[in-house]
Amino acid sequence: MEYLSFELPIKELMDQYQTCSLVGEESGVDVKLACSQIEDKIVEKKKEIYGNLTPWQRVQLSRHPDRPYTLDYINGMVDKGSFLELHGDRNFADDPAMIGGLATLDGQKVMIIGTQKGRTTKERQHRRFGMPNPEGYRKALRLMKLAEKFNIPVITLVDTPGAYPGLEAEERGQGEAIARNIFEMVQLKTPIFTYIIGEGASGGALGIGVGNKVYMLENTWYTVIAPESCSSILWRNWDHKEDAANALNLTPKDALREKFIDGIIEEPLGGAHYDPETAYLNLKNSILQNIKAFSKFTGQELETQRQEKFIAMGQFKG
Numbered sequence: 001m002e003y004l005s006f007e008l009p010i011k012e013l014m015d016q017y018q019t020c021s022l023v024g025e026e027s028g029v030d031v032k033l034a035c036s037q038i039e040d041k042i043v044e045k046k047k048e049i050y051g052n053l054t055p056w057q058r059v060q061l062s063r064h065p066d067r068p069y070t071l072d073y074i075n076g077m078v079d080k081g082s083f084l085e086l087h088g089d090r091n092f093a094d095d096p097a098m099i100g101g102l103a104t105l106d107g108q109k110v111m112i113i114g115t116q117k118g119r120t121t122k123e124r125q126h127r128r129f130g131m132p133n134p135e136g137y138r139k140a141l142r143l144m145k146l147a148e149k150f151n152i153p154v155i156t157l158v159d160t161p162g163a164y165p166g167l168e169a170e171e172r173g174q175g176e177a178i179a180r181n182i183f184e185m186v187q188l189k190t191p192i193f194t195y196i197i198g199e200g201a202s203g204g205a206l207g208i209g210v211g212n213k214v215y216m217l218e219n220t221w222y223t224v225i226a227p228e229s230c231s232s233i234l235w236r237n238w239d240h241k242e243d244a245a246n247a248l249n250l251t252p253k254d255a256l257r258e259k260f261i262d263g264i265i266e267e268p269l270g271g272a273h274y275d276p277e278t279a280y281l282n283l284k285n286s287i288l289q290n291i292k293a294f295s296k297f298t299g300q301e302l303e304t305q306r307q308e309k310f311i312a313m314g315q316f317k318g
Contacts, residue, residue: 001273004060006049010270013042046269053219055245055254059227061219062198066273068280069130070099070114070157073197076280077287078103083112086146089138092172097127097164098136098208100143102152105288111147113140113208114157114197130199131164134177137207141181144188151299153191153291156208159198161226163207178207185210186307189299193290195265195283196220197272212306213290214260216252217283218267222260223250260313 003011017038024031053061061067068076074083085101087094100113115132118124132140140156147154163174185192185208194211200222216222230244231237249255252264265282268275294302 002065004057004064006053006057006060010042010045010049013038013045017042043269050270054242055221055248055251056227056242058219058251059199059221059245061271062221064271064273065119067198068272068276069119070116070159070197072276073157073280073283074103074112074114076276077284078105078110078112079107086143087139089135089142091138092135093133095133095136095139097130097160098132098140100140105284105291108288108291109150109152110155110287110291111143111152112155112157113143115160115204115208117159117198128164130160131162131204132160132207133164133166133169134172134174137163137177137181140208141184144185144190144192148188148190151190153193153294154188155287156192156194156211158194158196158200158205158209158222160201160204161199162201163204175203178203181207182210186310187303188306189303191291191294191297191302192306193287195286196222196261197283199226201226210306210310212294212302212309213262215263215265215286216255216261217265217272217279218252219271220252221245221250222252222255223248 017035020031020035020038023029024035083101083103085099089095097115098113099116100111103110103112115130116127117130118127144154163169163178192211194209194214196205196214196216198220200209200216200220202224205222225248227241227245227248227250228238230248231240234240234244249258252261255261256264263286265286267282268278272279297305
């Protein structure tokens with residue numbers, strides 16, 4: 001387990017617990033009471049730290065290297081062996097930063113699409129840290145259209161620092177690809193449910209983020225720009241990233257208050273990486289509840305509800 005800077009008090013207690021257990025094993029002395037007291041302190045310290053996270057600390061937690069990614073959620077939620085990954089945009093190439101395919105959840109057919117990061121250095125480079133190219137968004141749209149054809153609910157899992165900003169992405173129409181997805185998603189006549197499972201930044205997130213319902217996991221963020229990028233624009237350096245995080249209203253509670261999302265999915269104490277199985281179950285239950293709730297809607301009603309939801313988010317004066 002890797003620990004972030006603000007988690008170091010927990011690490012110290014965890015080290016004490018391991019030492020206590022080791023002493024008991026090697027000496028044969030009964031140390032159960034001492035170890036139990038340390039366990040209680042660990043739980044108390046977790047509640048203290050994670051119950052008072054700053055926006056910047058929540059951003060850090062959303063990027064934790066042990067945090068589950070899209071494929072982890074898919075493998076942890078779907079019926080065993082049911083996920084069939086589909087590749088390519090039928091135009092240019094397959095984008096490993098955007099994955100998607102058919103699966104079943106307790107027998108319910110779904111199309112799951114999401115941005116995927118990498119664990120190792122090589123995989124991170126291969127998947128470009130979860131930043132899709134235009135062909136990634138076009139692949140996602142192709143799969144959404146396929147789902148619409150067969151009346152299959154679409155589940156999108158968002159975990160991206162943004163769309164890939166490289167020259168080749170711009171040459172192949174990055175902005176157009178994201179705009180096209182938004183345009184098509186508001187008109188899709190099958191249910192779409194979006195979940196922010198990590199980072200939700202800018203158009204990179206919106207390219208697969210137009211859902212009938214949009215949720216955030218407890219330790220995630222969702223806003224127009226990453227705090228570091230905001231700091232570099234306003235202050236010409238990254239030194240004010242914490243100030244930027246405070247100003248951007250990027251936490252789940254902020255987004256819920258502003259009605260950008262419809263709910264917050266609870267995570268295990270300390271984050272999804274402490275107990276991935278519980279995180280998978282919480283997300284799966286939310287998906288199945290939404291599918292059941294929206295099963296009675298017609299295609300036109302789904303389209304109308306989605307459009308009205310996003311139109312209501314902003315106002316303009318002529």
